[in-house]
Amino acid sequence: MKELAYYDGRIGTPEELMIPFQDRVHFFGDGVYDATVGGNHKVYLLKDHLDRFYSSAKALDIKIPMEKVELGNLLTKLLSMVEGETHFVYWQVTRGIASREHIYEETMIGKLWVLIRPNKLRDPNVPIRLITKEDTRFLHCNIKTLNLLPSVIASQEAFKAGALETVLHRGDVVTECAHSNVSILKNGTFLSHPNDNLILRGIAKTHMIQACHRLGIQVLERAFTLEELMDADEVIVTSSSNFCLHADDINGKPVGGKDPGTLRRIQDAVLEEYLQYTGRKSIFD
Structure with missing residues (x-):
């Protein structure tokens, strides 16, 4: 696969996956994200990025649908499915799916998104x-x-x-x-x-x-x-x-x-x- 998208357990290309209309991201931008590079099919500084991701979600009372270790394993698995040696690895969690209301159910479990695509690092010697x-x-x-x-x-x-x-x-x-x-x-x-x-x-x-x-x-x-x-x-x-x-x-x-x-x-x-x-x-x- 040259470019991978993941939403709530489903895997495909970014063009194939469909997001539910009432995911709160559409109405409120209600979610958090993190991103890093993948090199040699390893997610670079994975633990650091997961720590920040979970801290951001906690600050907004968003429930990530899996624990850190499980998410780390998932990102590593998904990265292994994409062709190439250097990648952009992006993931986000939205609060979930509900009718458009500013208030939300505190028990709501978030929806996980992942995007992985080829990437090139810039030459640090070029200003x-x-x-x-x-x-x-x-x-x-x-x-x-x-x-x-x-x-x-x-x-x-x-x-x-x-x-x-x-x-x-x-x-x-x-x-x-x-x-x-x-x-x-x-x-x-x-x-x-x-x-x-x-x-x-x-x-x-x-x-x-x-x-x-x-x-x-x-x-x-x-x-x-x-x-x-x-x-x-x-x-x-x-x-x-x-x-x-x-x-x-x-x-x-x-x-x-x-x-x-x-x-x-x-x-x-x-x-x-x-x-x-x-x-x-x-x-x-």
């Missing part, structure tokens, strides 16, 4: 362009909710501007990107917004911070400003599908490029963890 935008999302960004319209709009604006991502900010304080985390290097120190309610706790960012600790690079998890972003030695963008990209342009102005040595050490450490975890020899093979 990317960014734009900035005021962060107008709600105040629970730490929950990986399905309500992603602000992120969709910000991503589309980046695309129209010829950029890969949008850096969001509340006032002068940088939070994260539309679908990534953003961090900076300055004078040999790695700075990143703390894991509060204004950002999603990025698993790729967490593992990058762990790599910094192993490398002896000082880490400060504190809020930083737009001015600090533009003046940074390096601007680093991370997500579960692209672990350690770097920017050379924000809003058409050159940024970064001042500490390639430290950047490369971090990139090498992050990619080495991925290769060891998956048994791959290269992110490109």
